[in-house]
Amino acid sequence: MRNLLKTFLIAWCVIAPLWLQAQNVLDDYIAFGRKHNLTIVEKSLSLEKAMTNLEMARSMYLPSLTFDATYTTANGGRMIELPVGNLLNPVYQTLNQLTQSQSFPQIENERINFLPRNYYDARFRAGMPILNTDIKHNKRVNEQMVRMREHEVEIYERELVRDIKVAYYNYCSAEDGVKVYENALNLAQEGKRVNERMVDAGNGLHAYVVRANAEIAQAEAKLVEAQQQVSNAKYYFNMLLNREAEEIIQRQTTNASDLGQQSSGLQIDSREELEALGNQINMQETLVKMNKQVFVPKLNAFVDLGSQAENMRFNRNSQYVMIGAQLSMPIFEGGRNKLKIKESQLAVAEGKQQKLRVQQQLETSARIANNDVTSSIKNYQNAKQQLEAAATYQRLIQRGFNEGVNTYIETIDARSQLTNAQLAENLALYKWLIASAKLERETASYILD
Known part of the structure; x- marks a missing residue:
């Protein structure tokens, strides 16, 4: 364990500056994606709509002023x-x-x-709620709804951050894979050139040249497949950022991150999912209080300033001022209010159970993500050691082949081992970075501006 930690610390001191540069590029992409992603824009509009509803709920406390005018004329009747x-x-x-x-x-x-003939009634009415508990509860419900919409935006932003990181790492992994296959193709072509030269000198076998051609064809096929993977990874990454599919992705050297995320613990209390469920519970509790206060009277006051007369007369006699108040209180509703209270109470209990279930799921996901980071670190270090061994073995075999000690089959096997080791090291590196991004998502440790 001590040797493992020592190896990691040495590697981190070497690659940390390069990794920070790559993170700056990646952070720029994340900021761009959070600003231009279509789903983010859509959820931001829902948040803006909820905030508008909240302002409407707050405005219910303010007095209202309306103008009403009626004109009637009749002939006959009683x-x-x-x-x-x-x-x-x-x-x-x-x-x-x-x-x-x-x-x-x-x-x-x-x-x-x-029935009046040529009669009009025009008035300005100013109204003001004096006592109305529904206004207070409606404002609280809308406040909680705004918080829920904010959490929805933050939840998707965290999902987007993770997806952008994973897509970026997949693109980098695919690009590095192309370089590995290009290097394997160069080695195969070099092997063919050496064998052709040896055949021309009378010291080689034509079968080795044929085998070299087959190796080149295999490397070219894998290179084409790797290049296709690069294109697909580019398309997906640009789609997340709402950019053109063929737009170039800026690339800097990417290396494994530190263990800071892993040592920060598995706290999930800051997860927006739990906060959103808490707001949902609070909203249902508010509805319970509102339904319990259904028999509280509602009192409104109004003042009318207007004029009414026949034949469109307007003078001092037609003008009037009227002040009034309106009191409303339900007496009997057939027990519907009790059912509404029970319904809201059941919704509260359901929300609490849902929050407990989601909390357990999030804790499990965080533990799994943490284990994935731990295993990916070990796999990366093992792959790095295997790559060093494969590179040393390939150099020795190639030197022995040049000196006539080793066979060409051994050089092919050494090159194949080197290519596989390079691919495994590259894959292990990005699996580590992807696992770290997923752990960051599960612990909600990425700082949203």
């Missing part, structure tokens, strides 16, 4: 008979006789229609 002529004409006649004049004319009986 009428009332007013016998004012029958009542007043005898009196007027007597007064005229006493005064010897016609100062009091005769009048007709009146018929008044209940």
Whole structure:
């Protein structure tokens, strides 16, 4: 264990500066992806919508001012008979006789229609809630909804950060694989050249040249496959960043990260998933309180300033001011409110159980990710040692072949071992980096600006 730690510390002191440079490039890509990813944009719009709903809920505390105007006219309908002529004409006649004049004319009986004709009513109404517990609870629900939307954005951002890192490492691994196959192809071509020269000198076998051609063809086929993997990795990476598929990916030397992530513990308390579930529980508890206060009276006050008259008259007599209050309180709803309370309480209990289940799942995922990092570190160190041994073996076999000690078959086997060791070391390196990115996601240790 001590030798393992010593080897890692030495390797880290050498590769840390290069790794930090690569991380700067990767961090730039992550920032670009968080800004331009289509799903992030979509979830940001949902967050903005939730914040707008919250502002609407807060505005319910403020007074409202409206303007209403009605115009009605009618003909026919119910009428009332007013016998004012029958009542007043005898009196007027007597007064005229006493005064010897016609100062009091005769009048007709009146018929008044209940429906108004050419009637208008225009008013400004200012309203203000005095007592309404639903407004308070609705504001709290919208506040919790905003937090949930914020957590949804953060959750996807963390998923995106992990996906961008994994895609970047896969691209780098595929590119390094191309270099390995190019090197294997060069070695195979060099082997063919040496064998052809030996055949020309009368010291070689033509079968070795044929075998070299087969080795070259195999290396070329693997090189084409590796280049295709590079293209696919580039397409996926650019898709995550919402860029053109063929856009060039900036590349710097990438090396394994330190063990800081692994030694930081497996704390998952900061996971946005748990915080979002906690907000959901709080929202359901708020609904329970709101349903329990259904019988609390609701009181609103209003002031009307307007004018009403017939034939569109507007004067001091038509103008009016009216002040009023409206009280509303349910008396009986058939037990529906109790059912709503029970429904909300069950939703709270369900949310708590869901949070416990998700917490267990997240803890398990974090432990698995931590174990993957541990095993990937060991695999990388073993692959590095195997690469050093394979490189030494290939040099010795090639030297022996040049001196006539070893056969050409042994050189092919040595080159094959070297190629496989290079691929294994490259794969182990990026598996380590990918495992570290996944552990970073599981512990929510990446700092979101």
